[in-house]
Amino acid sequence: xxVRFFKTIVMIMPNFNLDEKDEKILNILKEDGRASFxxxxxxxxxxxxxxxxxxxxxxxxxxxxxxxxxxxxGRGVNAISLISVAPSxxxxxxxxxxxxxxxxxxxxxxxxxxxxAVIISAPNIAEINKCIDDIxxxxxxxxxNSIIILRVLR
Numbered sequence: 001x002x003v004r005f006f007k008t009i010v011m012i013m014p015n016f017n018l019d020e021k022d023e024k025i026l027n028i029l030k031e032d033g034r035a036s037f038x039x040x041x042x043x044x045x046x047x048x049x050x051x052x053x054x055x056x057x058x059x060x061x062x063x064x065x066x067x068x069x070x071x072x073x074g075r076g077v078n079a080i081s082l083i084s085v086a087p088s089x090x091x092x093x094x095x096x097x098x099x100x101x102x103x104x105x106x107x108x109x110x111x112x113x114x115x116x117a118v119i120i121s122a123p124n125i126a127e128i129n130k131c132i133d134d135i136x137x138x139x140x141x142x143x144x145n146s147i148i149i150l151r152v153l154r
Contacts, residue, residue, distance in 0.1 A: 018063070021046060025054055026063070033067065078121050078149040079128050081135055082114035089140030091115045097138045103131035114145070 018026070024044045028035050037051040044051070058064045083098075085091045091109055098107050098118055106119040118135065122128045125148075132146050 022054060022058065022063075025051065026058070029055075029064070076121055076123050077125055077128050078119065078152075079132070079146055080149065081118045081120060081132055081144050081146040083116040083118060083135065083141055084113075084143040085115040086140050086142040094138060094140040097140075098135060101131060101134050101138075103127060104135075120146075 021044050025040055028040050028043055037048040037055070040046075041048050041051045046054070055064070083094070085094050095107050095109055095116055098104055098116065103120050103122045104118055105121045108117040108119075109115065110117050120128055120131050122131060128146075128148070132144065135141060136144055
């Protein structure tokens with residue numbers, strides 16, 4: 001099993017008044033979330049302590065939302081399920097229920113024809129189908145459209 005570690009960076013607002021050094025730090029972390037403070041410092045021209053303070057500040061301000069690991073299970077199957085929520089049900093309530101289903105990796109609340117997009121990962125198609133069936137059973141889910149991912153280009 002290959003494991004690629006990274007830090008998920010989510011910008012809450014379009015303008016966080018980040019300076020050039022913060023932007024460079026974020027770009028480095030997006031590519032290599034395991035980069036040491038020393039390595040980042042060398043790349044952006046700051047000391048290890050300055051990088052540490054900046055990253056702590058980015059966390060405190062909500063620019064860096066969470067730390068996670070992306071796992072490549074090799075021969076596993078991935079899918080995207082687009083979900084419509086019943087008008088009488090708050091989208092966030094459905095999203096919270098979906099987060100806890102086996103096989104659901106990420107839940108996005110989105111705009112457009114669908115209300116939610118879910119990334120599903122499982123060892124085989126049968127497990128993907130089970131996860132989709134479980135999604136359809138969630139109270140408030142009105143409709144789903146699921147797509148199997150054939151290839152990921154990085």
